[in-house]
Amino acid sequence: MSTIKEVAKLAGVSPATISKYLSGTKVKPKNKENIDNAIKELDFTLNTFASGLRTNRSMTIGVLIPELDNQFSTSIISKIENTVIKHGYSTIICDCKSNGALEENKLSFLISKKCDALVIMPYHLKARKIQELKMPVVLIDRIIDDMDCDSVLVDNIEASYNVVMKLIKSGHEDIAILCGPDEIYTVRKRLQGYKKAFSDSDLEIKNEYIFHGEYDVKTGHNLTNEILKMEKRPTAIYATNSELTLGAVISLSENNMKIPDDISFIGFDNLDIAKVMTPKLSVVTQPIDEIGELVGEILIDRLFCKNEIERSVKILKTSMFMGKSVKNLTLKSNAEKEF
Amino acid sequence: MSTIKEVAKLAGVSPATISKYLSGTKVKPKNKENIDNAIKELDFTLNTFASGLRTNRSMTIGVLIPELDNQFSTSIISKIENTVIKHGYSTIICDCKSNGALEENKLSFLISKKCDALVIMPYHLKARKIQELKMPVVLIDRIIDDMDCDSVLVDNIEASYNVVMKLIKSGHEDIAILCGPDEIYTVRKRLQGYKKAFSDSDLEIKNEYIFHGEYDVKTGHNLTNEILKMEKRPTAIYATNSELTLGAVISLSENNMKIPDDISFIGFDNLDIAKVMTPKLSVVTQPIDEIGELVGEILIDRLFCKNEIERSVKILKTSMFMGKSVKNLTLKSNAEKEF
DNA sequence: CTGTTAGCGCATTCAA
DNA sequence: TTGAATGCGCTAACAG
Numbered sequence: 001m002s003t004i005k006e007v008a009k010l011a012g013v014s015p016a017t018i019s020k021y022l023s024g025t026k027v028k029p030k031n032k033e034n035i036d037n038a039i040k041e042l043d044f045t046l047n048t049f050a051s052g053l054r055t056n057r058s059m060t061i062g063v064l065i066p067e068l069d070n071q072f073s074t075s076i077i078s079k080i081e082n083t084v085i086k087h088g089y090s091t092i093i094c095d096c097k098s099n100g101a102l103e104e105n106k107l108s109f110l111i112s113k114k115c116d117a118l119v120i121m122p123y124h125l126k127a128r129k130i131q132e133l134k135m136p137v138v139l140i141d142r143i144i145d146d147m148d149c150d151s152v153l154v155d156n157i158e159a160s161y162n163v164v165m166k167l168i169k170s171g172h173e174d175i176a177i178l179c180g181p182d183e184i185y186t187v188r189k190r191l192q193g194y195k196k197a198f199s200d201s202d203l204e205i206k207n208e209y210i211f212h213g214e215y216d217v218k219t220g221h222n223l224t225n226e227i228l229k230m231e232k233r234p235t236a237i238y239a240t241n242s243e244l245t246l247g248a249v250i251s252l253s254e255n256n257m258k259i260p261d262d263i264s265f266i267g268f269d270n271l272d273i274a275k276v277m278t279p280k281l282s283v284v285t286q287p288i289d290e291i292g293e294l295v296g297e298i299l300i301d302r303l304f305c306k307n308e309i310e311r312s313v314k315i316l317k318t319s320m321f322m323g324k325s326v327k328n329l330t331l332k333s334n335a336e337k338e339f
Numbered sequence: 340m341s342t343i344k345e346v347a348k349l350a351g352v353s354p355a356t357i358s359k360y361l362s363g364t365k366v367k368p369k370n371k372e373n374i375d376n377a378i379k380e381l382d383f384t385l386n387t388f389a390s391g392l393r394t395n396r397s398m399t400i401g402v403l404i405p406e407l408d409n410q411f412s413t414s415i416i417s418k419i420e421n422t423v424i425k426h427g428y429s430t431i432i433c434d435c436k437s438n439g440a441l442e443e444n445k446l447s448f449l450i451s452k453k454c455d456a457l458v459i460m461p462y463h464l465k466a467r468k469i470q471e472l473k474m475p476v477v478l479i480d481r482i483i484d485d486m487d488c489d490s491v492l493v494d495n496i497e498a499s500y501n502v503v504m505k506l507i508k509s510g511h512e513d514i515a516i517l518c519g520p521d522e523i524y525t526v527r528k529r530l531q532g533y534k535k536a537f538s539d540s541d542l543e544i545k546n547e548y549i550f551h552g553e554y555d556v557k558t559g560h561n562l563t564n565e566i567l568k569m570e571k572r573p574t575a576i577y578a579t580n581s582e583l584t585l586g587a588v589i590s591l592s593e594n595n596m597k598i599p600d601d602i603s604f605i606g607f608d609n610l611d612i613a614k615v616m617t618p619k620l621s622v623v624t625q626p627i628d629e630i631g632e633l634v635g636e637i638l639i640d641r642l643f644c645k646n647e648i649e650r651s652v653k654i655l656k657t658s659m660f661m662g663k664s665v666k667n668l669t670l671k672s673n674a675e676k677e678f
Numbered sequence: 679c680t681g682t683t684a685g686c687g688c689a690t691t692c693a694a
Numbered sequence: 695t696t697g698a699a700t701g702c703g704c705t706a707a708c709a710g
Binding site: 352353354355356359364365366367370389391392393394395 | 695696697698699701702703704
């Protein structure tokens with residue numbers, strides 16, 4: 001590996017000039033040419049250790065997520081990368097495999113790598129742990145009330161509320177909801193929206209229709225199997241994330257339950273299969289691109305403006321992809337309308 | 340951030356002693372105690388920049404994969420992490436979003452981060468690029484013949500060969516194969532196995548049944564739609580990776596094609612849905628855990644034994660998960676047997 | 679616009 | 695077993 005010194009010698013200038021040139025300072029056109037040639041000649045790249053040691057910056061952004069194998073996370077990461085790369089930053093991605101202990105390990109790792117900022121989609125991470133961090137942090141999918149930390153998330157309560165209201169308006173009262181672990185912020189919020197819709201409609205919330213498990217395919221599958229065995233089976237199922245949705249759909253298909261004739265269904269997240277299934281699945285969709293871009297922009301703001309910027313909490317709206325997976329129970333005629 | 344110097348002062352020893360202690364050298368029991376206390380007291384961690392600058396090692400392993408959102412990749416990464424972490428190494432994961440240019444960028448990034456070794460699951464990366472790397476590299480899913488580089492992969496030819504033989508023995512002669520882009524090593528090998536099975540069976544290879552596209556869900560979906568529109572439709576479809584399999588299955592379901600009655604099907608990779616679909620899907624399964632562990636072990640060997648170790652090329656066997664997605668055309672009786 | 683100087687925090691000599 | 699001295703490659707002050 002060649003050093004700045006060697007480049008300097010070859011280009012006939014001082015090492016400091018090379019360093020400055022590399023960080024954007026103007027140099028004489030002739031020097032520029034010489035330097036460029038020397039760099040190419042020696043195949044020179046900055047030693048990130050030395051540079052980091054001096055500046056205490058790594059030009060990297062750490063990303064900590066619960067699961068790598070999740071389209072929601074990876075799409076957002078993709079967008080974040082696109083944004084920050086324009087400003088010279090790269091990302092280091094860590095997942096904690098939905099494991100609380102590993103989550104803390106990985107957080108330490110990102111800190112030890114001297115990331116300049118972090119993006120965290122918390123799994124079990126305690127608010128206090130996040131508060132202790134002495135660097136810019138942007139949270140995804142979670143808000144910490146008494147903390148000055150940027151957040152980007154969707155209005156999970158409203159998302160669920162809209163889903164359940166839609167079902168209620170279609171005549172459903174027995175609506176099962178598939179939830180993840182209660183420790184996760186989005187799980188609580190999505191359930192909250194479900195309950196609110198019932199309250200606002202003066203309907204009873206039936207706890208036997210509220211199901212909890214992991215945020216994974218197997219859980220969606222098992223819980224749906226359970227539901228189908230219930231004596232008083234619900235007329236609709238609402239799955240609150242992509243894995244639960246996938247698992248539920250598989251179970252329904254296995255059990256020869258036709259959507260929406262035998263049971264109505266609304267899922268969550270921008271799943272490939274939602275749009276290609278027959279009938280198309282109605283799902284809550286999150287503005288993934290917008291989330292990723294916002295996170296990227298907030299990061300860049302924080303990194304470039306040392307001066308205090310106001311805390312930025314962005315709560316985005318979800319939308320619904322309307323398939324044909326909900327049966328309208330209020331239409332008693334033959335001309336039953338589905339949407 | 341505290342430094343070794345501060346720890347040294349607090350512990351009443353010299354910085355050098357701290358450094359040595361941290362890298363495993365024995366110290367007086369009393370000193371050990373003092374040092375431990377001081378480290379805890381100051382919440383000290385090594386500065387990776389300074390340490391790296393001095394040693395030229397980062398204790399990290401770079402992992403470069405085509406897609407983050409792919410269970411095959413992420414499961415392997417998971418296993419690799421489990422292995423190397425025991426030896427003090429961490430991983431930095433990069434994906435190139437199935438984009439050749441990005442793949443080279445990310446490779447440069449990993450190099451600039453001074454990774455001590457790389458694991459690469461190549462997308463479009465040229466063999467020459469890999470050869471130029473001045474560090475241990477373990478390839479997954481690819482072998483480079485005239486290069487002294489460790490590889491771990493499965494016998495892709497055999498995997499396909501077995502699939503197609505199984506179909507042929509069940510009386511199928513018109514077998515469509517869904518392939519990814521021809522530039523990818525596994526794509527060529529899997530097609531090769533397909534062709535070999537035909538040759539060995541003295542059957543004609545029909546090029547109209549060989550389909551190429553991306554390794555993604557949409558391609559699987561579109562190609563299968565195409566197949567179903569063919570005048571002379573094949574009696575079986577073989578999808579050569581997980582995304583193609585998923586896409587194909589969705590298309591078949593949309594088109595009300597019953598597996599295996601209307602068409603036989605064999606997929607690829609350890610898909611969640613394969614085992615829960617009705618009927619269960621027959622798929623080629625790769626020994627993911629074994630691959631990950633082998634890669635991890637090879638890495639550790641390379642990193643700890645500077646002396647030349649022999650090149651390690653591990654070619655693992657795939658197996659088949661036998662569902663009920665293949666119809667036996669040779670049985671003309673009512674008692675048709677499926678497997 | 680450019681060069682000189684100094685030191686970031688650590689690991690490694692070498693000597694004790 | 696420990697400590698003093700040195701320099702890894704770079705950047706930031708400062709002076710020119």
